[in-house]
Amino acid sequence: MPIITIFGATGNQGSAVLQAVLASGTYTPRAVSRSLDTPASKALIAKGIEVVVGNLWDKESVKKAIRGSDVVFGTTNFWDPEVFPADPQGKGEITQGKNLVDAAKEEGVKFFIHSSLPNVSEDSKGQFTHVYHCDNKAAIENHLKASGVPFAVLLTGYFPENLYNYGLMEKTDTGFRIPIPKYGPNDNQEFTWVGHDLGQAAVALLSNYHDSKKSILGKRFPVVSFKATHTELADAIAKGECFQLRSSFRARSGAPREKADPAKIEAYVCQGIRSVSGVFGSHHSAFVTMSSAKPGPAT
Numbered sequence: 001m002p003i004i005t006i007f008g009a010t011g012n013q014g015s016a017v018l019q020a021v022l023a024s025g026t027y028t029p030r031a032v033s034r035s036l037d038t039p040a041s042k043a044l045i046a047k048g049i050e051v052v053v054g055n056l057w058d059k060e061s062v063k064k065a066i067r068g069s070d071v072v073f074g075t076t077n078f079w080d081p082e083v084f085p086a087d088p089q090g091k092g093e094i095t096q097g098k099n100l101v102d103a104a105k106e107e108g109v110k111f112f113i114h115s116s117l118p119n120v121s122e123d124s125k126g127q128f129t130h131v132y133h134c135d136n137k138a139a140i141e142n143h144l145k146a147s148g149v150p151f152a153v154l155l156t157g158y159f160p161e162n163l164y165n166y167g168l169m170e171k172t173d174t175g176f177r178i179p180i181p182k183y184g185p186n187d188n189q190e191f192t193w194v195g196h197d198l199g200q201a202a203v204a205l206l207s208n209y210h211d212s213k214k215s216i217l218g219k220r221f222p223v224v225s226f227k228a229t230h231t232e233l234a235d236a237i238a239k240g241e242c243f244q245l246r247s248s249f250r251a252r253s254g255a256p257r258e259k260a261d262p263a264k265i266e267a268y269v270c271q272g273i274r275s276v277s278g279v280f281g282s283h284h285s286a287f288v289t290m291s292s293a294k295p296g297p298a299t
């Protein structure tokens with residue numbers, strides 16, 4: 001079977017892609033990690049998955065990791081402590097992305113799936129120029145376009161997984177509170193439920209990239225699982241688990257927070273979203289098109 005090399009395979013996005021690829025049975029996933037000795041890498045190895053070492057700061061290691069694969073799933077790490085907070089003038093996420101794209105080109109990769117975000121500076125016509133985690137990914141996308149490597153882009157929204165991956169739900173006497181100070185209670189948000197949808201979207205691209213009639217190459221596909229305010233999300237989670245969850249917002253304070261058990265929260269969030277799936281309105285049409293595409297034979 002052809003190989004897809006997956007960056008971030010020990011993290012949220014890459015692991016979702018890895019699981020979906022495994023389930024599709026059309027490609028052999030190869031996971032990339034900076035270390036084979038972490039629990040996440042060891043867990044993959046124990047399941048018989050090939051894990052190779054690659055570090056996005058080191059192009060040669062990335063080339064080695066990719067060698068012999070047909071496809072690459074690429075995600076970069078904006079939050080890397082080596083470069084965070086972002087310095088647009090210095091070494092940053094764009095360096096990681098350029099290393100990855102250049103390595104893919106030099107290794108003759110046939111198809112590159114880039115996890116991207118919109119260029120907020122451009123889209124807002126210069127009104128918002130400091131949303132680096134978005135603009136960086138758009139810059140990498142431009143580099144990919146110029147490289148000549150066949151590619152398609154998956155655009156993501158806010159991950160509901162943040163609630164348990166980053167301990168964003170605070171325990172209260174009566175339930176949980178979701179403090180998300182960047183957003184107002186009535187601000188609409190496009191969510192990408194990574195564990196549920198991102199892998200399926202990647203598999204749909206994998207199944208269709210060789211078919212010129214489908215013309216997916218060079219295109220951007222938003223993966224939007226649902227649209228909601230954070231208040232609606234909180235209500236959904238509360239309904240799902242039948243416990244009282246206050247959907248009010250409050251600013252972060254310096255006071256210590258009691259973290260809820262991430263595994264429990266994950267179960268609550270997933271159950272909540274599942275229980276109300278559909279109530280937030282229609283799924284994004286591009287995503288529906290892709291997710292309904294039947295996996296075809298890989299060449």
Ligand SMILES: NC(=O)c1ccc[n+]([C@@H]2O[C@H](COP(=O)([O-])OP(=O)(O)OC[C@H]3O[C@@H](n4cnc5c(N)ncnc54)[C@H](OP(=O)(O)O)[C@@H]3O)[C@@H](O)[C@H]2O)c1
Pocket residue numbers: 007008009010011012013014032033034035038040041054055056057075076077078079080117133156157158159162
């Ligand atoms: N959270 C959101 O709502 C959201 C929404 C849209 C986009 N994003 C973007 O998603 C990206 C993070 O993705 P994620 O949440 O899937 O990641 P994650 O769960 O935080 O995991 C990070 C992954 O990146 C790998 N990694 C980190 N530094 C690396 C390096 N120098 N070289 C190679 N691999 C490296 C890690 O692998 P090892 O530790 O095994 O090496 C791990 O698999 C960020 O760029 C963020 O801007 C996030």
